[in-house]
């Protein structure tokens with residue numbers, strides 16, 4: 001039907017004429033059919049006229065496009081093109097990107113996700129991500145809710161690569177999995193570790209020789225050099241200690257698990273107290289408070305080294321006359337070893353960085369007291385290997401509390417002697 005006819009006055013006029021004609025023919029001939037046919041035709045035209053009235057702009061647009069329609073089309077095209085750009089940009093990102101719906105079904109992923117996570121297109125679209133990552137570090141992490149980023153794990157699609165994964169919420173309960181290829185950083189970290197371990201190892205022998213000769217020299221033979229000799233001995237001892245601490249750190253860093261041995265706390269605590277007294281030489285009041293009969297499960301040597309570091313710090317950073325308390329007690333869901341001192345304390349700004357290697361609040365105080373700056377780093381690594389954490393509370397001028405908090409999985413009943421094999425199976 002011509003467009004002009006639909007949009008002009010002729011349409012309603014034609015409707016009326018047809019209705020009249022139908023009625024007249026029916027009345028004149030006395031038959032119903034011409035009347036019905038013409039009325040039906042009339043109604044069709046009326047309906048068309050109504051349709052024209054309701055959707056006028058649409059009908060008009062097919063012949064002479066409406067300006068709104070043009071604008072809408074341009075916008076739609078622009079949005080579609082932006083979406084295409086975004087998608088192709090996300091597609092070429094070096095990091096794996098996976099879009100998940102609210103029930104963790106895979107909706108979309110980029111090329112890096114195929115490479116790093118081993119996803120396949122179109123096979124894996126619509127499948128649950130945890131099922132696709134089965135038997136990898138990522139599957140446990142996803143099953144546990146993936147609340148924290150997962151650092152440096154083997155890429156499921158590439159055994160020689162490492163990834164750091166993060167799960168971000170977006171939209172309405174959707175998730176975005178990002179997995180960054182950290183192989184390069186891991187390699188650099190490995191190079192750094194090897195370098196430090198090799199240098200420390202190489203320094204060990206010459207230092208032992210120097211230290212040995214210094215011990216042989218008797219200050220009484222050369223009294224004028226006595227202070228120099230003392231200083232040389234102290235410094236060579238310190239260097240030896242730094243080398244030993246660096247080697248301990250290298251070992252702890254490369255270690256993934258600790259031995260599951262029973263660590264008997266009663267004798268360990270008694271020996272820590274003796275060490276504190278020996279170091280303090282009567283300058284402090286030292287107490288031991290044992291409130292639980294629990295033992296620990298782990299490496300006796302490493303735990304002794306960590307606890308002993310905390311005790312020695314408390315003695316070294318507490319002025320004469322101060323108090324030091326060693327405590328071992330149950331908590332709601334585990335147990336806590338803590339060392340309390342009434343020493344110098346630590347300004348709040350430094351607390352978060354204390355476990356970094358060679359980080360010191362006061363370098364001169366640390367050196368004067370024979371510190372290497374590596375003690376708390378060692379403590380942190382030992383605790384990580386035991387799934388424990390270090391909690392530090394301190395107030396300048398009042399003192400500090402260094403606490404090692406263990407989860408109940410690491411506790412053993414000290415009244416029973418445990419078989420070490422299979423304790424954690």
Ligand code: ADP
Nearest residue numbers: 313314317360361362366371372373374375376
């Ligand atoms: P260091 O060998 O220097 O003691 P650590 O790693 O053991 O190295 O400790 C790092 C720094 O933390 C120390 O240099 C010191 O400034 C601070 N620190 C550690 N323990 C205490 C404490 N009990 N009281 C005050 N400061 C402390």
